[in-house]
Amino acid sequence: MFEVVLNPGFVPILAGLIVLAAPRIVRGPIMAIAALAALWLLLENDFGAAATMRQMGVETVPLDLDALNRIFGIAMLILLIAMAIYAGARRNRYEDAAILMLAGGAVSALFVGDLVSLVAAVALSGLAAAWIVFASPLEGARFAGVRLLIWHGLEGLLFLIGVALHLTATAGNSKFVRLDAGSISGACMFAALLLRIGAPFAHVWLKDVISHASAAGGAALSAFSTMLGVYALARLFPAEPVLAPIGAAMIVVGLVFAAITDDLRRAGAYALTAQTGICVALIGEGSPLSLAAAEGHAFATLLAFAALQMTLGAMLERAGVRRVSELTGVARAMPITSFLHFAAALACAATPGFALYATQAVALEATAHWEQRWLWLLIALTSAVLFVVLALRPTLAAHRAAPPRPFHEAPFPMMLGSALATFLCFTIGLAPNWLYALMPTALAFQPYEIERLAPQLAMLGAAGLAYLALRGVGLAPASLPARTLDVDAFYRGPVASAGQWAGVLLLRAYGAWQAAVTRAGYAAGRTLDRLSRLWDRPFAPVRMTAATQFLVIGAFLLTILLFR
Amino acid sequence: MSKAAPPRGGVAGLALLFCFTAAALGLAFEFGLGAPGGFWIGAQPGAAAIIGAGAAIACALAARLAHLVFGKRDGDV
Numbered sequence: 001m002f003e004v005v006l007n008p009g010f011v012p013i014l015a016g017l018i019v020l021a022a023p024r025i026v027r028g029p030i031m032a033i034a035a036l037a038a039l040w041l042l043l044e045n046d047f048g049a050a051a052t053m054r055q056m057g058v059e060t061v062p063l064d065l066d067a068l069n070r071i072f073g074i075a076m077l078i079l080l081i082a083m084a085i086y087a088g089a090r091r092n093r094y095e096d097a098a099i100l101m102l103a104g105g106a107v108s109a110l111f112v113g114d115l116v117s118l119v120a121a122v123a124l125s126g127l128a129a130a131w132i133v134f135a136s137p138l139e140g141a142r143f144a145g146v147r148l149l150i151w152h153g154l155e156g157l158l159f160l161i162g163v164a165l166h167l168t169a170t171a172g173n174s175k176f177v178r179l180d181a182g183s184i185s186g187a188c189m190f191a192a193l194l195l196r197i198g199a200p201f202a203h204v205w206l207k208d209v210i211s212h213a214s215a216a217g218g219a220a221l222s223a224f225s226t227m228l229g230v231y232a233l234a235r236l237f238p239a240e241p242v243l244a245p246i247g248a249a250m251i252v253v254g255l256v257f258a259a260i261t262d263d264l265r266r267a268g269a270y271a272l273t274a275q276t277g278i279c280v281a282l283i284g285e286g287s288p289l290s291l292a293a294a295e296g297h298a299f300a301t302l303l304a305f306a307a308l309q310m311t312l313g314a315m316l317e318r319a320g321v322r323r324v325s326e327l328t329g330v331a332r333a334m335p336i337t338s339f340l341h342f343a344a345a346l347a348c349a350a351t352p353g354f355a356l357y358a359t360q361a362v363a364l365e366a367t368a369h370w371e372q373r374w375l376w377l378l379i380a381l382t383s384a385v386l387f388v389v390l391a392l393r394p395t396l397a398a399h400r401a402a403p404p405r406p407f408h409e410a411p412f413p414m415m416l417g418s419a420l421a422t423f424l425c426f427t428i429g430l431a432p433n434w435l436y437a438l439m440p441t442a443l444a445f446q447p448y449e450i451e452r453l454a455p456q457l458a459m460l461g462a463a464g465l466a467y468l469a470l471r472g473v474g475l476a477p478a479s480l481p482a483r484t485l486d487v488d489a490f491y492r493g494p495v496a497s498a499g500q501w502a503g504v505l506l507l508r509a510y511g512a513w514q515a516a517v518t519r520a521g522y523a524a525g526r527t528l529d530r531l532s533r534l535w536d537r538p539f540a541p542v543r544m545t546a547a548t549q550f551l552v553i554g555a556f557l558l559t560i561l562l563f564r
Numbered sequence: 565m566s567k568a569a570p571p572r573g574g575v576a577g578l579a580l581l582f583c584f585t586a587a588a589l590g591l592a593f594e595f596g597l598g599a600p601g602g603f604w605i606g607a608q609p610g611a612a613a614i615i616g617a618g619a620a621i622a623c624a625l626a627a628r629l630a631h632l633v634f635g636k637r638d639g640d641v
Contacts, residue, residue, distance in 0.1 A: 259623040260630035373604045384619035399575035454593035455612035461587025463616035476624035
């Protein structure tokens with residue numbers, strides 16, 4: 001019997017093709033309907049592999065639903081509805097199509113049940129992500145898109161090598177199993193996933209593309225890119241010990257750069273790296289509670305940071321501001337958008353009442369052991385740092401006294417989309433049992449018990465008081481007009497410029513050396529030529545030449561006689 | 565570093581009130597309930613407030629250090 005197996009992710013991909021030819025007025029509704037249809041497909045199917053088919057001799061599983069991919073899928077598809085509303089304010093059909101392709105590729109990758117299909121879906125989402133950046137009107141977006149293509153190309157290459165080696169080793173069995181990062185195939189796929197999640201030294205691509213994408217593009221990239229890597233790690237490398245230090249390093253790198261970066265969209269991207277690091281470290285810990293915490297934390301992070309990037313994008317779209325130092329007076333011109341930004345920042349900082357608090361409480365519980373105390377401390381620190389960096393600092397800057405600014409509120413669809421995403425964070429945070437019920441591990445957890453709530457309140461309050469006190473005495477800078485350097489300074493920026501200059505100098509020195517060698521060669525050739533011509537004429541009337549010939553031949557014979 | 569004008573509309577005061585209330589409530593519950601000690605010193609009553617204050621101080625120092633090292637320039641890399 002013929003059976004159609006429709007992966008929920010295929011619906012946004014098809015919708016992406018349709019919106020390319022659709023008028024502006026129906027593009028938003030098409031995006032929302034595609035998200036709802038995919039959500040319906042996801043919730044309608046039962047757990048388990050729906051069907052398998054053979055592609056080029058390899059068995060593929062286009063749909064394999066379980067509790068792990070369901071929680072990620074619900075988060076992404078709910079967010080796609082908010083994105084559909086948010087994107088209604090723009091006119092770029094290519095970007096709408098790219099956002100749908102990105103979401104579709106990511107959701108498809110969640111629900112496939114084999115490595116070959118996973119690689120294909122991840123590659124599609126990577127291409128769509130680059131398309132989003134190319135469609136951005138911001139300066140430098142084309143180069144950022146090319147850089148993203150290189151990163152994703154490297155990731156895809158590693159993935160392909162890993163899958164090919166895995167297929168060879170397992171006689172063509174590509175179904176998901178727990179992989180060993182110590183084997184060559186596993187190591188290649190592990191490295192590809194580290195690039196995807198933005199592990200240290202590869203974390204730069206995320207802030208690069210988010211800061212160069214448009215308002216909607218930044219939110220979409222924030223939501224649908226790194227969390228796919230978190231899912232794949234949870235699927236393929238659960239309880240891999242090396243993930244714990246990698247996650248911890250991601251937290252540190254993300255927090256440090258978020259604290260010193262002036263560009264708020266970049267700071268948001270760095271903060272996302274820190275929260276992703278928490279998920280990665282929890283996957284590395286590997287206990288059932290840690291894995292449940294990682295999945296819940298990924299769900300909440302996805303919603304909160306998309307809401308944050310939406311509000312920052314709205315400010316960028318209307319007022320053209322992206323830096324803390326440019327925010328002066330924005331709260332007066334855009335009070336609703338500023339409030340939405342503050343609420344989204346509180347959501348990102350795991351403030352009680354928001355979804356991230358509910359999942360961070362589980363993460364703290366999962367790491368509350370002596371051996372994991374440093375991870376526990378980093379998780380606790382994250383919310384305090386993000387409260388200062390994302391909530392307090394921009395809000396104080398936006399309320400600074402300034403003459404009236406020549407702009408007004410963000411477009412209504414943008415505010416509505418941001419508000420919906422923030423509202424979702426709020427409702428899930430107030431009633432987190434719904435989220436706990438979605439987790440693969442059954443969880444009976446009370447995040448609002450006073451023993452858990454009181455330390456979080458004390459920490460955020462003390463962080464705020466300390467920061468305000470430092471601002472009051474002038475020790476904390478009000479703005480950060482400094483040019484921060486990250487790893488990508490080696491391939492762009494001042495270090496890369498210095499490298500280019502050094503390269504130019506070396507090339508010139510090499511050219512001069514080559515020219516000198518060529519000249520010397522020509523001169524030697526000419527001399528030899530003259531000598532040989534003279535030697536060819538032994539009766540030429542030049543005595544010195546005959547004497548030279550005599551001397552050379554004598555020296556030659558003497559050498560042979562002496563050293564024979 | 566720019567000499568910024570103070571925040572308008574008492575938002576600094578509002579933030580101060582918000583933070584003070586949160587810190588006071590949290591500390592009061594932590595010490596008042598007499599909860600059992602945590603699994604290490606960082607989980608003892610009052611330690612969360614110290615961690616939060618330390619985080620804020622570290623943020624300010626990092627920002628100050630970044631300004632000193634990288635100076636005033638056009639943009640980020």
